[in-house]
Amino acid sequence: xxxxxxxxxYQHVQEGEDFTTYCNSSTTLSNIQWYKQRPGGHPVFLIQxxxxxxxxxxxxxxxxFGEAKKNSSLHITxxxxxxxxxxxxxxxxxxxxxxxxxxxxxxxxxx
Amino acid sequence: xxxxxQTPKFQVLKTGQSMTLQCAQDMNHxxxxxxxxxxxxxLRLIYYSASEGTTxxxxxxxxxxxxxxxxxxxxxxxxxxxxxxxxxxxxxxxxGSWDSTYEQYFGPGTRLTVT
Numbered sequence: 561x562x563x564x565x566x567x568x569x570y571q572h573v574q575e576g577e578d579f580t581t582y583c584n585s586s587t588t589l590s591n592i593q594w595y596k597q598r599p600g601g602h603p604v605f606l607i608q609x610x611x612x613x614x615x616x617x618x619x620x621x622x623x624x625f626g627e628a629k630k631n632s633s634l635h636i637t638x639x640x641x642x643x644x645x646x647x648x649x650x651x652x653x654x655x656x657x658x659x660x661x662x663x664x665x666x667x668x669x670x671x
Numbered sequence: 672x673x674x675x676x677q678t679p680k681f682q683v684l685k686t687g688q689s690m691t692l693q694c695a696q697d698m699n700h701x702x703x704x705x706x707x708x709x710x711x712x713x714l715r716l717i718y719y720s721a722s723e724g725t726t727x728x729x730x731x732x733x734x735x736x737x738x739x740x741x742x743x744x745x746x747x748x749x750x751x752x753x754x755x756x757x758x759x760x761x762x763x764x765x766x767g768s769w770d771s772t773y774e775q776y777f778g779p780g781t782r783l784t785v786t
Contacts, residue, residue, distance in 0.1 A: 561730075591772050602761055603714065605774035648713060652772045657702055657721045657765075658729070659775065661714040 562587050562653050564662040572668040579639050581665035583632040583649035590652055592625055592632045593659065598645040606634075606647075639669045673697055675778035677762050683784045684752040692747040692781050694762030702767025703745035704775065705729075705737060707758040714761065720745055721767055752785045759783070 563586040573579055583592065591610045595603040607616055609625035609632065616623045622635045632649055646666045650659040675696045684690055696703065701722045706714040716729030720739040734756060736748045745764075749756060760781045766773040 593772070593774060602777040602780050603763075603775075604777070608772070608774065657767050657772075658704075658716060658719060659772070660716075661706075663713045666711075 562651070562660050564649060564651055564660050566647075566649060566662040566665050568665055569663065570666045570668070572670065573639050575641060575669050575671050576638050579636045579643070579667055581634050581647050581649075581667075583634075583662050585630050585651050585660075587651075588629050590629075592629075593650045594623060594632075594634055595648045595650060595661075596645050597648065597664075601645075603648060636667075639667070641669050641671055643667060644669050675762055675764055675776050677760075677778035677781050679781060680779065681782050683786065684749075685786055686753060688752050689748065689750050690752065691749075692760055692762075692783075693744070694746065694778060695744045696762075696764040696776070697743065698764060698776065699742070700764040700766055700776075701742075702765045702773075703739065704763040704765075705735070705745070705747045706761045706763065707731065707756075708761060708780075709758050717747065717760075752783075754785045757783060757785045 566583050593608045594606040597603045613627045614625045620637045624633045646664045648664045649662040653660045678693045704719040705717040715731050718737040720726045723742045738746045762778040763775040765775045
């Protein structure tokens with residue numbers, strides 16, 4: 561079945577350092593979504609990318625969708641302690657109503 | 672506007688006991704989902720309901736049943752709990768359509784321990 565992998569699984573950075581997580585799908589995706597889950601919390605939607613090569617920015621966060629629409633990345637510039645959490649990518653499976661979530665990247669930021 | 676609500680927040684069961692997890696959304700969404708999340712792992716889809724009156728299996732449906740009671744409510748039942756079902760259960764909803772993907776809104780989760 562469709563698989564979505566993320567690397568790294570875990571990253572620990574000092575506040576102010578940059579961070580990137582990569583998402584790779586075994587199949588071509590019509591779109592990709594990103595979610596953030598704070599420790600002990602629930603996933604919260606961040607953004608959706610639809611077009612090949614699309615780049616979107618939200619303040620210090622930059623999201624990119626690959627040209628082949630099989631991979632995506634999330635880059636955080638100058639991390640802050642509020643960025644702590646697990647970041648998941650997710651792509652639709654079998655039509656548009658189900659999502660397959662990536663394995664997630666856990667980010668820890670030390671002050 | 673409460674979004675997606677789940678009850679209970681915490682539950683401890685003995686092996687073989689049954690229980691129902693409740694989920695409700697007030698956003699008039701068509702689609703609802705049940706996921707489980709095991710420590711250090713991603714979200715795995717148990718069952719989903721694309722629209723009122725329909726339910727379908729997800730990635731890990733064994734040991735679970737669901738009921739889409741109406742447009743607002745989607746319940747998950749464990750008939751005979753097993754320790755392997757110890758997990759955090761999230762309910763989610765989205766607008767849902769046949770030709771587009773919408774963001775999913777998640778409830779706060781139910782932390783279930785089966786001893």
